[in-house]
Amino acid sequence: MILVALSCALFGIGLFGVLARRDIVAILASIEVMLGGPLLLLIGLGSTARAAAANAAAASGQAATVEGAALLVIVVAAAEASVGLALLVTVARRSHTTTLEDLSEVRG
């Protein structure tokens, strides 16, 4: 239960950062924090499954599925960070700012 609360808190903090911070670097960092929430939950669920199971074979199968998903989240986070940072560099070179509010050219 603590695990779920902790991961929800991590996700919430990250979301707050995305919505509240003005600097794009900080927003990207906050997205990483958001991703940390589900990651923590997945890993926690994996070890819980291992500990709670009577049948060792079934437990290790469930845990492997959940931990594989966690690994996928890490890969996605890394990829997202690299793409996001590359975009950030390009934007910063072009418009000499890293503040999201200044980048509102596509207003309708």
Add this chain to the structure above:
Amino acid sequence: MAWMLNAAWIAVAVPFALALIVVAIGAFSRPLSAVVAAMGPTLVIALGVAALRVVSVTGAPVRPWTSSLAAHGSADWFAAGGRAIEIGWAVDSLSAMMLLVVGVVALMVMVFSAGYMRGDPGWSRYFALLSAFTGSMALLVIGDSFISLFIGWELVGACSYLLIGFWYEKPSAAQAAVKAFLTTRIGDVGLLLGIVLLGTATGSLSYAGVIGNLGVMSSSAITLAAVLLAAGAIGKSAQFPLHIWLPDAMEGPTPVSALIHAATMVAAGVYLVVRVWPIFEAAPVARTVLLSVGVVSALGAALIALTQRDIKRVLAYSTISQLGFMFAALGVGAWNVAFFHLVTHAAFKALLFLAAGSVIHGSGTQDLREMGGLRTSMPVTFGAWLVGAGALIGLPPLAGFMSKDAVLDAVWIHNPVAGIALFAATALTGFYTVRTTKLAFFGGSRGERHVHESPLSMLIPIVILAVPAGALGLASSSVAEKLGQHPVGLSVPVSGIAALLALAGGMIGWSDALQDRRGVAPSGTAGRVWGLIRTGFGYDAAIEKLVVAPTVAACRATWAIVDRFVIDGAVEGSGLATKWLGGLVSRAQSGDGQGYAAFTALGMVVLLATLVLVGRWVG
């Protein structure tokens, strides 16, 4: 020549093909394109000659044909409403003679044009149109059904439109072209209605089918159909009250006026009535219409021709007047006399128009008041003009004498009142012809330009045309025989009186009193009457006020209400509504990235909440 009769349709197809070739090669060689164009009329002449040699009037020909058929054929065109529409051709003595008239005049006009149109930038367009006109006219003449006739009828109208507006950069020419097209269209609507009426009543559209089944129609239906056909003829032949387009059509090149607006196309109305004569024979009311229209046109147009200052407009009104003679002859049932006058008129009026073209070419003006004394500087043109003018007046033994006196004789016997009116028109013909001749060719020169005789290519056709204009009168009895009619001898009192009246009119025309030269124009009340007649009795102005102005006003009102308000309102209104809605929605596109993120998060929450709640309710 038999192969030609087996494929009579080439007289239509070849000129159209030649028109395309002329357009294609016109850019490379001007003389060659003129020669190519001239091959069309040559073919038409050849077909006419070949057909005239084989037609026979012995035995009773099947009506409406005037003789045995030299060529006949047809092909299925399309089927509509379970009825096959055929397009076909038939050449009898009447259409063979008409083909000869069309071919000869077209050929002469093309040769003449080679000189007259020299250096014109529209050269190949001009010859292509002349060639297309020849093909259209051939289609009108050899068609064996109302369908073929109507197609040819509209095609010659279109060619006429294009050639009147040949110098389209001139606003007056463009306007004249539209006026001619619209005015003849009024008659054409009548013609089309008449054809539809005949077609639905008799179940056929071929001449033979319609006329063979005339018995199934009530006499009032026949009368209505004949009057509608007559309306088409009146429009095409520029008779009162649809005559106003012809004088304006003089805006076209003069050789075109000779071919289309004197010799062939305007005669198509007379040809139509002669072609379907049995219908008119069964409709006395329609004949009365033809007679009254013809007499009014003959007399009125001759009167207007007295006062004109433009040599071409004199000839245009003269054409209306002479066509009026033909209509009057049709009205009293003398259709072969009317057709004979058509043939001779084609010869001498084409001659007069070409001579007028030569005069215009040599003196550089169309205004009679600026001419004068041309008989010494343009002797060949003068000689040819004298032959044509003599034929028009009706001096014996020139062509017009024989044919016009035959018309007068026929009308006089049938209806003395109409006869007297035509005698008066004859006197007026002498008057205006002599007046024009004197103004143009006699006296001292009043123009400032150096006058020169025209080149050979223009003189040769004029001289050639002078031969039929002089001698065609001798063919009077053979034309009647070819048409299967008994030749009628000249009535000595009628022709004597007509010749005397024409001479008397000519003498008045020779006098200076009504010359309308500068300084000698009539003044006072006489001058006012003179001016009224010169504007065609104010008919044009009346049409302008009574027909054109209300039509334009109605169009403007429609434009203002229906077009500007209803249609534009619907189009612009729907556009504005879309734009307003778009503006409303586009506010969400704020450009604020964190706003989007907040909405996304909110959306997720809403979705999740919905899933949870719905899941609970459904589950």
